[in-house]
Amino acid sequence: GKPITDRIVTLTGESFTRPKNVIAPIGTPISHLIAATDTNPQSLHSVIIGGPMMGYRVTDFSAGITKTTNCLLAREVEVQPESPCIRCGxxxxxxxxxxxxxxxxxxxxxxxxxxxxxxxxxxxxxxxxxxxxxxxxxxxxxxxxxxxxxxxxxxREHQQASDARDRFEARNTRLERLAQEQEAKRAARKAKSADALNKARKAREEIS
Ligand code: SF4
Ligand code: SF4
Structure with a gap:
């Protein structure tokens, strides 16, 4: 397959001087898209990424677009200030x-x-x-x-820590197994040379 490097973004809303669709590389700063509509960013009251319902307001125009940025909506509406929750439900x-x-x-x-x-x-x-x-x-x-x-x-961090712990434990197990195998080989060599010495000693005794 082909990696996604660009996407079509709809620039719409009454605040844009020249609304349009553009094809923009992923990561393009929002300010560049606003500039493509010949709009002064200072004049924008509210820019929403996505639609009016599901979208979210963006205030940092230096942020880049992502592969899910399908629309920039610039509205004339003044953003109402936030007030405390009245627990209306x-x-x-x-x-x-x-x-x-x-x-x-x-x-x-x-x-x-x-x-x-x-x-x-x-x-x-x-x-x-x-x-x-x-x-x-x-x-x-x-x-x-x-x-x-x-x-x-x-x-993700939890998973990374868990993977690192698993790798550390696997390494320790491997080193322990190698040490045991080397010890077993050393013991076998020692037993073999002791056996050879015994045989040589017996042979000498029989000759004398
Ligand atoms: S809390 Fe419920 S209504 Fe609000 S964004 Fe999440 S799913 Fe939607
Ligand atoms: S209960 Fe929910 S809808 Fe009502 S004011 Fe609080 S946050 Fe807003």
Whole structure:
């Protein structure tokens, strides 16, 4: 097969001066794509990667696109400031996998990744339905995206540590086996030379 090196990205939304589709190499900075629409980045209120529902807001235009970046949506809407959770439960009602997003985000904001995992972070499908209904404008899905990334990183590090431990134990076992084999060979050589000496001594005694 052929590796994916480019992808088609749709640049759309009323804030782009000249919306268009472009073919861009993976890793292209978002600022380059914005420049391709003849738009001043300073004039953009909100740029979303993905669609209006599932997408997430991006503020760092130096970030590169990935193989999943299919669309940049630049909206005229002012980003509403985030306010505290009022525990209305709308996010839990909207969640298609029946999670409690307000509990998970509280855990993540408190730096308690394990608690968020216990609350079901691993089952989140990052659909952002909770974001769309939150009256407090809490970027729930962005928290979950970051949390899930951290969770995967932690699992990867755990796996690497476990693989390293397995390799270390396998090496020790191999060295022990080699040492035992060498010891057995040494003992066999010693027994053989003792036997030869005995035979020579007996032969001398018979002659004398
Ligand atoms: S982003 Fe996760 S928590 Fe939010 S509605 Fe979708 S699945 Fe549920
Ligand atoms: S929808 Fe927003 S305000 Fe309501 S419980 Fe969920 S996080 Fe809190």
């Amino acid at each position: 709308a996010c839990a009602t909207a969640c298609p996998v029946r999670l409690q997003p307000q509990q998970m985000v509280a855990a993540l904001k408190g730096d308690a990744l394990n608690r968020a995992i216990h609350e079901g972070l691993g089952d989140c499908i990052e659909c952002a339905a909770c974001n769309a209904v939150c009256p407090s404008n809490i970027p729930l899905a962005e928290w979950f995206r970051r949390g899930r990334f951290e969770m995967k990183e932690r699992a």
